[in-house]
Amino acid sequence: MNTPTTTQLPVPPHFNSEEVGYVWRVPYQQRAKEAREWAKKHNIKPASEDETRICLLLIDVQNTFCIPEFELFVGGKSGAAAVNDNIRLCEFIYRYLGVITKIIPTMDTHTAMQIFHSIFWVNQAGEHPTPSATSITPADIEKGIWKVNPGVAYSLGYDYELLEKHAYHYVKQLSQDGKYPLTVWSYHSMLGGIGHALVSAVEEAVFFHCIARHSQTQFEIKGNNPLTENYSVLRPEVLESFDKRPFAQKNTRLIQQLLEFDTVIVAGQAKSHCVAWTIDDLLTEIQQVDPNLAKKVYLLEDCTSPVVVPGVVDYTEAADAAFERFAAAGMHLVKSTEPFLS
Structure with missing residues (x-):
């Protein structure tokens, strides 16, 4: 060195x-x-x-x-x-x-109304998913177990049908890219x-x-960005919507800056998620x-x-x-x- x-x-x-x-x-x-x-x-x-x-x-x-x-x-x-x-x-x-x-x-x-927070989703009874204990898969949406909360669409200024299409595309894209499934996190x-x-x-x-x-x-x-997770600081989890239009971007400025340093030292939380994804x-x-x-x-x-x-999940092996x-x-x-x- x-x-x-x-x-x-x-x-x-x-x-x-x-x-x-x-x-x-x-x-x-x-x-x-x-x-x-x-x-x-x-x-x-x-x-x-x-x-x-x-x-x-x-x-x-x-x-x-x-x-x-x-x-x-x-x-x-x-x-x-x-x-x-x-x-x-x-x-x-x-x-x-x-x-x-x-x-x-x-x-x-x-902010509160983002795709990985419980207010974004409801079931048939109008109940929200339990944070940190719920993952949403394409099958969950197909079966009607979870759907986009109409109130969120209105508040974020999106057409409800288009937001539904995006949410389904987003969850499918995560699985196709080998990412973690959509986790509903606590606020x-x-x-x-x-x-x-x-x-x-x-x-x-x-x-x-x-x-x-x-x-x-x-x-x-x-x-x-309300429509995507962003574990890595260098890019969000998904870049394109269901209609192939970009709705998020890589942080190309920071990428170039990091490549120009002689040494880059990385620390922070969590090793299994935002740290690993950034690296x-x-x-x-x-x-x-x-x-x-x-x-x-x-x-x-x-x-x-x-x-x-x-008793719920341990990402130690995945992180290591x-x-x-x-x-x-x-x-x-x-x-x-x-x-x-x-």
């Missing part, structure tokens, strides 16, 4: 690992002052002077996925996985503050709500990096350009965890299999505590 020789920095005294599992206000002015002093004390240069450009891509490190008792907390097998992942992630950001050029957090962003990452925000401790670390390195944090919004899409783009570029991608295995709902496939393609599976940037 072509990175400069560097000594790991200490973790700043303001970081408290016991606060990572909670929501609190970041004291921006105080942290900005401390970041400037920290940069001066440790001779941290502006990111614009980096000879080797390193990107840290943070997938959906938001309260909704990472704080216990929030909507889709990624507990993993331990029951506290996302919290522990983020302790390590914060420490990683602080230790390598001097060499991480840019941090790009993705923000899963939703989560709601725009305007606290679940949408970055985890406070991670936000603090990212802000500290921004000030210390004069490197603007680049937030990437995903998931706000898979990145690998697809890499293989179309130059398969050797996969070698510049590093996956922080101890800063990501799979979805595990005890995906990461093994990424490694076979040339990407590096590393731990945040390994000195792979030194």
Whole structure:
């Protein structure tokens, strides 16, 4: 790996690992002052002077996925996985503050009336599906078990018959493409709500990096199209409607940007869903350009965890299999505590 020789920095005294599992206000002015002093004390240069450009891509490190008792907390097998992942992630950001050029957090962003929320669907009795316990298949729609809620069509400004056709096409397309079936998720990452925000401790670390390195944090919004899921930040699950017209697009700007970095490091939640799908899409783009570029991608295995709902579903094996496939393609599976940037 072509990175400069560097000594790991200490973790700043303001970081408290016991606060990572909670929501609190970041004291921006105080942290900005401390970041400037920290940069001066440790001779941290502006990111614009980096000879080797390193990107840290943070997938959906938001309260909704990472704080216990929030909507889709990624507990993993331990029951506290996302919290522990983020302790390590914060420490990683602080230790390598001097060499991480840019941090790009993705923000899963939703409103209530979207195709994967329960209000979008009704059965013959007018009841909505149970969140996180319902998957909708083409057969379910064909048999009339679930249909599009007419009220949603009106509120979103769509013709009901056309929206029905799209929904059926969408569910069929997921199965044909080998994607997960349409899962009805609990309302989560709601725009305007606290679940949408970055985890406070991670936000603090990212802000500290921004000030210390004069490197603007680049937030990437995903998931706000009402007619498709968007696990990957690089592309939604389905791009075309039933009539072959595009209704969503790949994030070609971000794809090109990631390909131009010397090193891309990936962490976040959940390993089995948004992280795996993003890496898979990145690998697809890499293989179309130059398969050797996969070698510049590093996956922080101890800063990501799979979805595990005890007694319901466990995506651990699927997530591990995906990461093994990424490694076979040339990407590096590393731990945040390994000195792979030194």
